[in-house]
Amino acid sequence: MDEIAVxxxxxxxxxGPAPGVDRPALAARAQETGRSLARGRxxxxxxxxxxxGAPGWDVLAAPVPVSEHRLCVLGxxxxxxxxxxxxxxxxxxxxxxxxLAEGLRSRxxxxxxxxxxxxxxxxxxxxxxxxxxxxxxxxxPALSAQPPAFFAxxxxxxxxx
Amino acid sequence: MAGVASADRLDLLEALAxxxxxxxxxxxxxxxxxxxxxxxxxxxxLLARSGRVLxxxxxxRLTIGYDDTVADALVARGIGxxxxxDRAVLCLVLLLSVAAPRARGQLPxxxxxxxxxxxxxxxxxxxxxxxxxxxxxxxxxxTRLKHLGLLRxxxxxxxxxxxxxxxxxxxxxxxxxxxxxxxxxSSRASFIAxxxxxxxxxx
Numbered sequence: 001m002d003e004i005a006v007x008x009x010x011x012x013x014x015x016g017p018a019p020g021v022d023r024p025a026l027a028a029r030a031q032e033t034g035r036s037l038a039r040g041r042x043x044x045x046x047x048x049x050x051x052x053g054a055p056g057w058d059v060l061a062a063p064v065p066v067s068e069h070r071l072c073v074l075g076x077x078x079x080x081x082x083x084x085x086x087x088x089x090x091x092x093x094x095x096x097x098x099x100l101a102e103g104l105r106s107r108x109x110x111x112x113x114x115x116x117x118x119x120x121x122x123x124x125x126x127x128x129x130x131x132x133x134x135x136x137x138x139x140x141p142a143l144s145a146q147p148p149a150f151f152a153x154x155x156x157x158x159x160x161x
Numbered sequence: 162m163a164g165v166a167s168a169d170r171l172d173l174l175e176a177l178a179x180x181x182x183x184x185x186x187x188x189x190x191x192x193x194x195x196x197x198x199x200x201x202x203x204x205x206x207l208l209a210r211s212g213r214v215l216x217x218x219x220x221x222r223l224t225i226g227y228d229d230t231v232a233d234a235l236v237a238r239g240i241g242x243x244x245x246x247d248r249a250v251l252c253l254v255l256l257l258s259v260a261a262p263r264a265r266g267q268l269p270x271x272x273x274x275x276x277x278x279x280x281x282x283x284x285x286x287x288x289x290x291x292x293x294x295x296x297x298x299x300x301x302x303x304t305r306l307k308h309l310g311l312l313r314x315x316x317x318x319x320x321x322x323x324x325x326x327x328x329x330x331x332x333x334x335x336x337x338x339x340x341x342x343x344x345x346x347s348s349r350a351s352f353i354a355x356x357x358x359x360x361x362x363x364x
Contacts, residue, residue, distance in 0.1 A: 001230070001234060002212070002231075004210075005209070005210055005211055005212035005228070005231055005348075006212055006231050006234045006235065008212055009212030009213065009227055009228075009231045009232075010212045010235055010238070010241075011243040012211075013235065014242050015240045015241075023232075029210055029211065030211075031203050032207055032210060033177050033207055033208075034174040034177060034178065034208075035176070053328065055359050066332055076187070091308065096298075107283060123184070123314065125183065125184070126310075128309075129308055129314070130314060131314060131315075132314070132315060132316075133315060133316035138308075144183070145181075
């Protein structure tokens with residue numbers, strides 16, 4: 001049994017490694033797939049994409065095109081959750097779509113159908129969890145696993161908005 | 162990835178990121194590492210070192226699941242196992258949404274669990290009436306299963322895209338589990354139970 005593979009799989013399920021696991025070997029194996037080990041807000045170890053893990057491939061670019069609007073929506077969502085630049089936790093929320101729409105309006109983007117389109121696309125990429133019926137949004141598992149460069153570009157987009 | 166050319170490495174990492182991030186299986190020709198057989202073989206070796214495997218759905222689209230041996234190890238350690246109420250809700254959804262319609266010929270005969278008939282909340286709640294589960298408990302369970310992608314997002318209730326990540330062995334075991342639950346005294350159930358017992362004794 002490849003214990004490193006099992007430990008990595010457990011990390012993907014949100015379970016930290018058992019004491020005594022070979023941490024350097026675990027980190028090296030994670031790096032093979034463009035990831036590294038990091039501490040989440042609760043101190044638990046998690047797998048995150050390092051900057052190489054998304055090389056020139058902005059997650060917003062695939063499988064749907066990049067859009068400044070989607071970055072803006074993500075920035076608003078994080079802002080509503082009190083984001084200060086650190087890695088957000090998957091499942092944080094919910095934030096009402098009405099608050100996001102209000103945020104967009106204050107930035108001169110008063111278009112409800114564009115918001116819904118962006119939310120659907122972001123949900124497809126699992127950057128958010130989106131309940132369209134209840135008009136609620138949560139941080140998705142893919143967003144919490146993004147590399148540091150992603151949050152830097154998100155912070156820049158928020159400043160531009 | 163010693164000895165892997167940097168251009169290949171970029172393609173591999175791109176495919177890995179896309180496979181993880183996408184909620185739905187991917188069409189192979191959208192990414193070079195999925196379309197090219199040499200790169201795909203490299204990709205599968207990389208995935209294996211993380212306990213993952215490429216899984217193909219009935220339309221030939223690709224996603225990633227957990228290697229069966231690794232998944233068995235996780236289950237043995239209680240990792241990634243659903244709570245009993247969530248198992249009960251998911252089981253009923255799969256029965257009503259996939260298994261029964263498929264048995265009646267209303268869905269294609271394949272082993273894909275991720276697409277099925279949509280149910281309303283009231284239909285689901287009706288089946289749990291008198292079973293000791295409150296409306297709130299079922300509703301909370303549905304919300305959890307939607308967050309996990311085991312049920313689709315939205316107002317209706319239907320199997321979710323995470324079920325596309327089941328390996329062929331897991332898909333067929335799911336069918337067998339439903340047979341054991343729904344027709345426990347049938348000859349098919351006896352055959353399944355007997356085979357599982359023999360496997361356990363050999364292990």
